[in-house]
Amino acid sequence: MSKNPATPLDQTARLLDLVPFLISHQGISLKDLSSHFKVSEEVLLDDLNTLWMCGLPGYTPLELIDLAFDSGYVTIRNASTLSPVRTMSSSEIASLLFGLDLLRQSVAPSDTDTFARIEKLSQKLQSRIGKVAFSADPSDRFHSVISKAIVDRSSLSIRYFSLSNDEVSLRIVSPFHFFSIDGDEYFEAFCHSAKSIRTFKLNRVEQAEFVPTPAGKQESGAKDSSKVRALAKVHRGDRAAAEVLALSYGLVVVGATVEIDAFSTEWLLRAIASSAGALSVEEPTAIRSAISEGISRTLALYE
């Protein structure tokens, strides 16, 4: 994600930050250094060679920063002018504030000491950049819980909202895989309640807690991968319909035919109904008539 590390300004910022870091980490390996700064060793070597030419006016060996890194381990001397840690930019502070807000949501209510520290640190940072209203996404905290469950091969009790079944269910799951489609994150897990492998959407998890893994085999049960594919016709540009069906906005043009992948017929039926006429299913006919029946059943309520 990090931008081209070679722009002179990025390099300048890094050089200024390298000095205090090296002073507090004398003898660090180039490899560790590159992982702290998230740049390649090649870029770092260029940085160190540049820094080596810097110093106080005069630029004799007495004034220049003295670096040794031939051995693959870096030591620094004669750099006291740049030894103070540089003040943080407002974007750096913002990154910490978002992180702290997510931590605040994740910390156990009983851990009052940590909670108080998070509060105090947020206030301290806010005072540097003025009042800002940043809040992290509460559903992000489940990502950590599920990741840990995957790594530890442990199980979770989750409260999950299923849009297609229109119900909130409590399930015991053993997650094993994370993936994302078009920016939406999902995980696969063995669902002990359904006794088969299921796919869950991360942002529909409403609660997650570690529980002991129930006894019984896990690998049994076919994977719930009965995907439904349909062709639909667009009758009206509709943002909500595009988003529900995970179609890019550009595809939803009046008169166009779009391909829709769904996890279940039930879900597809409801999604098409919720488009309020923006889309109609052309194929397969079985789904087309299922929609027709669902609509007629609903209309019957009003007669």
Next chain:
Amino acid sequence: MSRKSERLVNLTIALLATKRYLTKSEIFRTVDGYEGTPEAMERMFERDKDDLRGLGITIELGTFDPLFEDEAGYRITPASYQLDLGKLEPQDIAILSLAASAWSGAALEKESTSALVKLNSLGIESDADSLSILAPRIGAVDPNFKIVTDAIIRRAQVSFNYTGTDLSITRKEIWPYSLKGDKGSWYLIGEDIGLKENRTFRLDRIQGDVTASKRSEMFTLPEQIGTFDYSQSALATLKVRKNRGSQLRNLASNSTESGEWDLIEIPIVNSSWLISSILWHLDDVEVVSPFELRSHVIANLKQMQALHV
């Protein structure tokens, strides 16, 4: 190797080390990297000052003896250069490190990486063992995240192309107030300058890049942001089958039992969303009132029936 970054570092060192103000001619004479005609050096220096300011380094202009008309000079005071977060304990460093590492692979990774480097340079041991929190992870990857964050801090106006409910694109001019995440999406709340109203925008509905004004402090943050007075909106009464429609029930201000059904009341905040949501539930939900909503839903159903004959 970049001559420019070398010159900028040398300039920073010279201005930080000096106890008095350095005049421009002293800088050109002594700081390595300034060469060429006086005009070229002049231009170079002006750019360098801007660049350092962009890195958050404040260059002070002044003179020590106001009684003499000596030439003004430049310096960087150590106090303005140095990170000062007050007293930090090992647990604080551990918490801040966790907060920074949440951005791995996400929109503010670069910023959080340098923030973490700075925290780790303070020479304070991190006490991660004392914490019992899982490492958090922020999923924001929107390319406009950083520029929006920055504009909120600077109180700078932003503009962007926004996808409307009918998929039409409108240019928006906004005073950005706040940014919040919810269920995997990020929402910018701000004042729509054209409409003179607070509005909410989902970042992934923005087409292309957000541009932010170079000017800062263009507005003041209101006391209350984007609060909507639900008590002012009209109510819809819906019949919802027992144990169904939890999404709609969550919004209900009132609910009464009626045999196999429950009657619930919902404030009509966004009618097109409400209609979609009602239709989603098919024959598990029936609109009782208001009449307009009921006829709207019936018309939609009839239209869909015609489309699926």
